[in-house]
Amino acid sequence: MAVIKSVEDLKKLKSSIEKTNQKLIAENGNKKLVEIKVAMATCGIASGAKSVMEFLIEELPKRNIMARVKQTGCMGYCYAEPTIEITMPDEEPVMFGYVDTKKADEIIEKFIKKGELVDGIIPINYVLAT
Amino acid sequence: MSPKYKKTLLVCNGCSCQAASNVDLVDFINVKLKEYGLDQEINAVHSVCFNKCTLGPNLIVYPDHVEYSTVTKDDIDDIIIQHLLNNKIVERLVFNEVYEISGTEKKQYRIALRNCGFIDPEEIEDYIAKDGYAALAKCLTEYTPVDVTQEIIKSGLRGRGGGGFPTGLKWEITSKSQADQKYVVCNADEGDPGAFMDRSVLEGDPHSVIEAMAICGYSIGADKGIVYIRAEYPLAIKRLKIALGQAKAYGLLGEKIFGTDFNFNIEIKYGAGAFVCGEETALIHSMEGLRGEPTLKPPFPSVSGYENKPTNVNNVETFANIAPIINKGSAWFAGIGTEKSKGTKVFALAGKVNNVGLIEVPMGTTLREVIYDIGGGIRDGKKFKAVQTGGPSGGCLTEKHLDLPIDFDSLSAAGSMMGSGGMIVMDEDDCMVSMARFYLEFTVEESCGKCAPCRIGNKRLYEMLTKLCDDKGSPEDLDLLRNLSVVVKDTSLCGLGQTSPNPILSTMENFFEEYHAHAVDHKCPSGQCKSFLRYYISEENCIGCVVCARNCPVNAISGEKKKVHVINQDTCIKCGVCMEKCKFDAISLN
Numbered sequence: 001m002a003v004i005k006s007v008e009d010l011k012k013l014k015s016s017i018e019k020t021n022q023k024l025i026a027e028n029g030n031k032k033l034v035e036i037k038v039a040m041a042t043c044g045i046a047s048g049a050k051s052v053m054e055f056l057i058e059e060l061p062k063r064n065i066m067a068r069v070k071q072t073g074c075m076g077y078c079y080a081e082p083t084i085e086i087t088m089p090d091e092e093p094v095m096f097g098y099v100d101t102k103k104a105d106e107i108i109e110k111f112i113k114k115g116e117l118v119d120g121i122i123p124i125n126y127v128l129a130t
Numbered sequence: 131m132s133p134k135y136k137k138t139l140l141v142c143n144g145c146s147c148q149a150a151s152n153v154d155l156v157d158f159i160n161v162k163l164k165e166y167g168l169d170q171e172i173n174a175v176h177s178v179c180f181n182k183c184t185l186g187p188n189l190i191v192y193p194d195h196v197e198y199s200t201v202t203k204d205d206i207d208d209i210i211i212q213h214l215l216n217n218k219i220v221e222r223l224v225f226n227e228v229y230e231i232s233g234t235e236k237k238q239y240r241i242a243l244r245n246c247g248f249i250d251p252e253e254i255e256d257y258i259a260k261d262g263y264a265a266l267a268k269c270l271t272e273y274t275p276v277d278v279t280q281e282i283i284k285s286g287l288r289g290r291g292g293g294g295f296p297t298g299l300k301w302e303i304t305s306k307s308q309a310d311q312k313y314v315v316c317n318a319d320e321g322d323p324g325a326f327m328d329r330s331v332l333e334g335d336p337h338s339v340i341e342a343m344a345i346c347g348y349s350i351g352a353d354k355g356i357v358y359i360r361a362e363y364p365l366a367i368k369r370l371k372i373a374l375g376q377a378k379a380y381g382l383l384g385e386k387i388f389g390t391d392f393n394f395n396i397e398i399k400y401g402a403g404a405f406v407c408g409e410e411t412a413l414i415h416s417m418e419g420l421r422g423e424p425t426l427k428p429p430f431p432s433v434s435g436y437e438n439k440p441t442n443v444n445n446v447e448t449f450a451n452i453a454p455i456i457n458k459g460s461a462w463f464a465g466i467g468t469e470k471s472k473g474t475k476v477f478a479l480a481g482k483v484n485n486v487g488l489i490e491v492p493m494g495t496t497l498r499e500v501i502y503d504i505g506g507g508i509r510d511g512k513k514f515k516a517v518q519t520g521g522p523s524g525g526c527l528t529e530k531h532l533d534l535p536i537d538f539d540s541l542s543a544a545g546s547m548m549g550s551g552g553m554i555v556m557d558e559d560d561c562m563v564s565m566a567r568f569y570l571e572f573t574v575e576e577s578c579g580k581c582a583p584c585r586i587g588n589k590r591l592y593e594m595l596t597k598l599c600d601d602k603g604s605p606e607d608l609d610l611l612r613n614l615s616v617v618v619k620d621t622s623l624c625g626l627g628q629t630s631p632n633p634i635l636s637t638m639e640n641f642f643e644e645y646h647a648h649a650v651d652h653k654c655p656s657g658q659c660k661s662f663l664r665y666y667i668s669e670e671n672c673i674g675c676v677v678c679a680r681n682c683p684v685n686a687i688s689g690e691k692k693k694v695h696v697i698n699q700d701t702c703i704k705c706g707v708c709m710e711k712c713k714f715d716a717i718s719l720n
């Protein structure tokens with residue numbers, strides 16, 4: 001890990017992070033990865049997010065899906081925990097609620113493989129300050 | 131990969147949409163689609179609540195981004211024939227033509243939660259990719275410490291921990307205090323029942339707090355930061371520690387940050403979860419290893435705080451707002467919110483709403499928008515009664531306050547307070563006397579005991595409320611309750627005692643008839659206080675089978691075999707077992 005000694009260093013690091021992400025894509029035959037985020041705050045974990053995340057990490061390679069599974073903090077949908085967000089290559093992210101391993105299996109088979117929307121989509125209701 | 135279905139109808143599965151429709155619309159639509167021979171191309175699925183409960187049943191045609199509301203089963207043919215077969219929107223049902231799947235009518239605006247749920251909190255690279263530490267870089271290389279303070283003052287940011295003190299002003303006072311050592315303290319001692327805003331920020335985006343503490347350090351001239359966090363937050367602590375390690379490894383904390391002469395380090399101190407330690411003087415004493423008791427202000431921590439040095443204490447959410455203010459400018463932040471409360475506020479929306487959740491809305495959003503549009507309305511179609519804001523120090527707001535724009539001043543004027551952001555919604559089944567008792571029980575347990583009004587006064591208030599809830603109250607108790615509440619409020623040493631009677635005073639103000647019913651009519655209108663319940667055995671139906679008497683856990687039922695039984699009301703604990711066991715419907719409840 002190179003130490004950041006100037007503003008330039010920070011900018012370089014930022015662009016190298018972006019490049020690493022692109023390299024990952026190049027390794028995947030220039031196809032982008034499926035990005036999956038699992039809400040893993042204390043409350044998410046308590047309602048089972050951890051086993052869903054482990055299931056996804058284990059099952060996706062077995063089913064030949066190139067995906068990057070990431071933990072995040074709270075997504076804010078306490079009523080629909082565990083929640084996950086899936087971004088298919090070049091598509092808008094789609095958020096699912098009430099995801100247990102059974103639901104995760106259905107999401108892989110139907111949504112990720114066939115692009116079919118399944119029960120449990122959460123309409124996103126905020127704007128981000130970015 | 132081409133999607134299996136060309137179109138999908140997303141049908142809201144919220145309970146009010148379900149209740150508004152007498153059939154399962156998903157099944158109904160799928161059957162209809164089959165009839166039209168469309169089932170291979172189009173399907174219908176349930177979606178999580180769209181939060182437009184008053185307009186239900188709602189559905190969205192994806193990917194056309196068309197949203198229909200008040201759809202009944204009779205409308206399905208029109209939607210199929212017009213929209214799906216002929217690509218003509220059914221105008222009369224359209225709610226919003228430009229509906230995006232990633233954005234309904236957007237009431238929420240996320241500043242403090244901007245990264246929460248989007249980045250991996252254990253990867254500093256994720257944070258940097260989202261412009262992380264750019265604000266710190268900007269401050270250190272482009273701004274003088276005074277510039278930074280001025281920027282925060284101009285933004286109008288006020289402390290998010292509850293008090294609403296202007297953050298920039300606090301920084302300015304601390305920066306003007308002369309000392310060889312100053313401290314930046316992050317107050318992560320989140321203690322309101324039902325509130326979890328700060329935990330979520332620390333668990334989801336710890337670097338935003340670290341970066342802001344360093345900016346604050348630069349602004350006030352401190353090189354040490356301390357996060358005071360309750361030990362009850364193990365995951366937040368773990369992620370914060372990882373984040374601190376990563377920031378140090380990259381040189382974003384430590385010596386000569388960004389090649390400048392600015393040094394800054396952060397350590398963590400653990401609290402044992404005492405509510406009073408959220409009060410800044412008590413928090414500082416706890417950090418010093420003393421009892422977590424408040425002391426009189428002045429001197430304010432900005433002048434003499436931790437180890438008697440000038441100390442700037444800010445809450446987690448306040449810090450989470452700093453980096454965006456620096457990056458986007460104070461004018462941008464000051465453009466959001468109301469005249470005197472700028473920016474957004476994170477709320478932990480809980481209680482009897484359909485969609486409990488962590489939300490962030492611009493200041494000035496109304497309670498109605500929060501409860502109905504974001505929260506999806508009251509659970510099970512019940513009637514809204516009140517909402518408690520500000521936790522045990524706050525008050526309750528009622529139906530007449532629903533259109534009140536939420537900000538620091540409007541909530542205080544309405545007899546409640548912003549507090550740290552807990553928002554507990556109550557419906558018609560909740561008893562306000564019992565609610566006030568719940569909060570008083572909490573304050574009695576959490577009072578540090580240093581000053582008499584809080585230590586003794588709150589205890590007496592709690593006892594009076596218990597008396598009322600136990601059907602032992604009298605009309606005189608109501609005056610006593612109100613008078614003592616005022617005394618405790620006026621004479622307590624710190625914020626805990628000065629605000630603890632608020633739940634009583636505001637419920638007495640808004641729901642006096644409930645207090646009157648408890649004390650004078652000996653009734654609990656919502657039926658929540660069990661002491662007012664009376665089980666009776668009907669002389670007509672009782673055949674004297676003795677089943678009730680045998681099952682009563684406290685032997686409150688007596689009577690001879692084959693003769694009418696009687697319940698001794700003094701012994702009865704209102705458990706309801708007798709009523710459940712009686713096969714002859716002989717036991718009833720008043």
